[in-house]
Amino acid sequence: MNQSTAERTDVKAAPPARRPVLSRIAAATGPATGAIAGIVILTVILALTQPVFLTWGNITNLVGANSVTLVLALGATFVLLAGGLDLSIVAASAATGMVFGLMLQSGADALPAIAVTLLAGLVFGLLNGVLTSYARIPFLVVTLGTASLFASIALLLNDGKTINVFDFPGFAFVNDFVLGQAFGIPFILMFDIVLVVITAVVLRYTKFGRGIYAVGSNAEAARLNGINVRLTTMLVYVIVGFTAALASLVQVGRLAGAAPTFDATLLLTVIAAVLIGGTAYTGGEGGVGGTVLGVLFLGVIQNGLTLTSVSSFWRGAVNGIVLILAVALGVARQYGWLRFGRKGR
Amino acid sequence: MNASEPALIRVENLVKRFPGVVALDDVSLEIRAGEVLALTGENGSGKSTLSKIVGGLYQPDGGRILVDGVERRLANPHAALEHGIVLISQELTLAPTLTVAENVLLGRLPRRGGAVDWPETRRRAAEVLAELGVHIDVERRVDSLSVELQQEVEIARAISTRARLLILDEATSSLSEGATLRLLDIVAGLSARGVAVLMITHRMPEIYASCSRAVVLRDGALAGEAPLPATAEHELVRMMVGRELLDYYGSRVAAPAGVVLEVEGLHTADGALQPVAFEVRAGEVLGVAGLVGSGKAELAMALGGAIPARGDVRVGGRPLRLGSPRRAIAAGIGYVPDDRRREALLPPRSVAENISFAWLGTITRFGFVRVAAERRDVAKVVADYGVKTSSLDKRITLLSGGNQQKAILGRTFARGCPVYVLNEPTRGVDVGSKSAIYGYIQALAEKGAAVVLISSELPELIGLSDRVAVFHHGGIRAVVSGDDLTEEVLGAYAVSGTRPGDHPSVVISTDTPTSADTPTSAVAGAGRTR
Structure with missing residues (x-):
């Protein structure tokens, strides 16, 4: 009711005039403005106070340390965009990591071991997907249940023991990939970039990706316009399972071991990164670009805490506060600063 | 009316800006006790902004508000309520998981000895609802009710407070004809008791049936004020859109060709839609009339594949497997649902x-x-x-x-579908856009599409359709065309399933001045609600 004059301007069929680069960036990253501001401020502070911070060694360390989070967060972005949530993602990753460890232990080559691990991830994802979309069980219930199930599977696979994979023949390839580099650029950074580009293209330029946004925005409208809502929802969970397996490969590669237990705060970090990046928990809004920024922001915070020798016990507190502030910023952006009353839902 | 007595509410030179837009520009008006004032204008003209300022939801950027001649700041809806101002908006503000009774008396639950007096709560809620003529179990959870009934609960809550000014912001937009009529009766009753009512609507019959004066906004500014019912409808419409709306419904060269859509024995398992049969030709508009709950909405949804249904539906001779929007689209049915947001x-x-x-x-x-x-x-x-x-x-x-x-x-x-099923395509749309939409529908038919137009606005059906199928209790009771295509005939079939005259108790309100090229809408007979 209150934007009448803005609408009076007719749109011409011609494409909109080019806008200045800065405002284009601002428009493209709109909801992630908080994350960007946070990264810039932290970077300036750390660069001025910690000489180590801007060294190439620290930066590659930062990338390596956050690759697992990034891969998981890319998967979580899909599911949040579709209006769901996957609480089993970290547990699934632990279980697929154990599958990878067992495969290597059995003397398998790297490629078959990787293939079986990814397949396991797809199966885990398929289970979540079928239960949420076709059996119509609420996603929180399903993924809470499967999180527990996958965690158990991870323990059962090798009787709760960590598998030290360093000496197995199949591991060399993975190890080289995760820790190696070309022209001074770590392979893992290239891997991250490729993965980000692929997911961004899928979400923005494919029928499937557009379907995800439609389903997350309004599932009934999507259904009435011919989008296969159940299939889309199911595939989203399959993708999450796949990224969980990918993340486990990176994790095993970095640690040279497959552990049946996992850091319980990782799930929170992953989801927080996606939300800080401006993806709406209500679905249909956000994207991969924001998620990268969210992961980077939390990674820089973590790096800063390490460099300044602050106890790692603070990490959860800082992540939590940042999450709430970032989402509050998003809400404030949407509803207007300090304005009471709603301008429509 | 005593002129020396200050107006109940007087707003002076109100200005409200939103980023990039001036929503209200120097608007002044006053409302006296017992007056029913229409606030009208196109979508985006500032009606809702004004009502939200008076209701305490928005703060103005300029101007002032006087209650009983004293300047007041209405900082929030609660402050407005203390001055007896109650706003009922399009957006429902009920607590969906609470019962009807709790919602009606929300925040004012009667107590006895510190605990809530539940029998008294139920009794009082039932009393207010009975006053509205609505019979629903006050123990039911609000989210189990249809949107229409939820709206009535909202209205019941408002009238159960000691309102001095009731603002109805498109309150009738989701109500059936019968419920609308009852609400207008209630408005008249409140007015007689000295309550002022500000009605925000673009439904002409409601304005003419209830209001003694209309204030028209256009682009955030006052476009005019008109005494009612002395001002003719086309004059009011001209104030709203800023130009003369000629040929409101548009026209087409009618040349219906071969049958495109064949329907036989189409029904739903729950009985909401009982077996119906009809055909629509290329270039033809088949109107579908009926009260809320008559099955007309189910017909639209069944054809669009939105709900499971059984029966024989053929598009261009090819049988359609029902129950899937994707198959309906593939078969060439373009379906537009009635609930835009959902x-x-x-x-x-x-x-x-x-x-x-x-x-x-x-x-x-x-x-x-x-x-x-x-x-x-x-x-x-x-x-x-x-x-x-x-x-x-x-x-x-x-x-x-x-x-x-x-x-x-x-x-x-x-x-570019051969068949279109349009369910209430002009619901919640201003007169200017409505006229444009009518033009598009005429163009579709002229280009050879078969159009099924489901609407609760009889003038719209009469203005656009070649034939109108009237639903009553789940089935088609009559297919009306030619000279029979009048509000009286359609209204009678819709209300009682029989022709006018066959059923003497049916009363159709047509005592509003109308002219051929201006909009009117259906407020026909006393309907029933689900």
Whole structure:
């Protein structure tokens, strides 16, 4: 009711005039403005106070340390965009990591071991997907249940023991990939970039990706316009399972071991990164670009805490506060600063 | 009316700005006790902004508000309530998981000895609802009710407070004809008791039936004030849109050709739609009338594949397997649902995406969206269907209801279907946009589409349809065409399932001045609610 004059301007069929680069960036990253501001401020502070911070060694360390989070967060972005949530993602990753460890232990080559691990991830994802979309069980219930199930599977696979994979023949390839580099650029950074580009293209330029946004925005409208809502929802969970397996490969590669237990705060970090990046928990809004920024922001915070020798016990507190502030910023952006009353839902 | 007595509410020189827009520009008006004042204008003219300021939801950027001649600051809805101002808006503000009784008396539950007096709560809630003529179990949870009944609960809550000014912001937009009529009766009753009512609506019959004066806004400014019913309808419409609306319903060269849509024995398992049979020819508009709950909405949903249904439906001779929107689309049925926000819009997405997501099957190649083609086709829809937006990338929810609806209709019409099923295509749309939409429907039929138009506005059906099928209790009771196509005949079939005269108790209100080229809408007879 209150934007009448803005609408009076007719749109011409011609494409909109080019806008200045800065405002284009601002428009493209709109909801992630908080994350960007946070990264810039932290970077300036750390660069001025910690000489180590801007060294190439620290930066590659930062990338390596956050690759697992990034891969998981890319998967979580899909599911949040579709209006769901996957609480089993970290547990699934632990279980697929154990599958990878067992495969290597059995003397398998790297490629078959990787293939079986990814397949396991797809199966885990398929289970979540079928239960949420076709059996119509609420996603929180399903993924809470499967999180527990996958965690158990991870323990059962090798009787709760960590598998030290360093000496197995199949591991060399993975190890080289995760820790190696070309022209001074770590392979893992290239891997991250490729993965980000692929997911961004899928979400923005494919029928499937557009379907995800439609389903997350309004599932009934999507259904009435011919989008296969159940299939889309199911595939989203399959993708999450796949990224969980990918993340486990990176994790095993970095640690040279497959552990049946996992850091319980990782799930929170992953989801927080996606939300800080401006993806709406209500679905249909956000994207991969924001998620990268969210992961980077939390990674820089973590790096800063390490460099300044602050106890790692603070990490959860800082992540939590940042999450709430970032989402509050998003809400404030949407509803207007300090304005009471709603301008429509 | 004592002129020396200060007005109940007087607003002076109100200004309200939103980022980039002046929503209200120097608007003044006053409302006296017992007066029923219509506030009208097109979507986006500032009606709701004004009502939200008076209701305490928004703070003005300039101007002042006087209650009983004393300047007051209405900082929030609670402050407004203390002055007896109650706002009922389009958006429901009920607690969905609480019972009807709790909602009616929300915040004012009667107590006895510190605990809530539940028998008294139920009794008082039932009393208020009975006053409204609504009979629902006060123990039911509000989210188990239809939207229409929820609206009535909201109204019951409002009238159970000691309101001195009741603001009804499009309160009738989701009500059936019968419920609307009852609400208008209540408005008259409240007015007789000295309560002032500010009615925000663009439904002409309601304005003429209830109000003694109309204030018209256009683009945030006062466009005029008119005494009622002395001012003719076309004069009022001219004030609203700023120009003369000639040929309101448009016209087409009627040349219905071969049968495109054949329906036989179409019904739903729950009995809401009982077996119906009809045919629609190419170039023909079949109107569908009926009260809420008569089965007309189910017919639309069944044809669109939105709900499971059984029966024999053929499009161009080919049988359609029912129950799937995807199959309906593939068969060539373009379905537009009646509930824009729940069934048609992607609220967080842009205008462009809201249009193109409906074409994902056709604008993709090998799974990839053909971006250039998408952009071009979206721009064409926006231009062809007059969607007013400053950018294709703007959030669709920032557009007015009329422009949202044009985008939804445009994306469906752009599919080039042989059959269209349009369920209430002009609901919640201002007169200017309505007239434009009528023109698009006429053009569809002229180009050879078979159109099924489901509507609760009889004048719209009469103005556009070749024939009108009237639903009553789940089935088609009559198919009316030619000289019989009048509000009296349609209204009688809709209310009682029989012709006028056969049923002497049926009363149709047509005591409003109308002219051929202006809008009127159906407020026909005493209906029933689900």
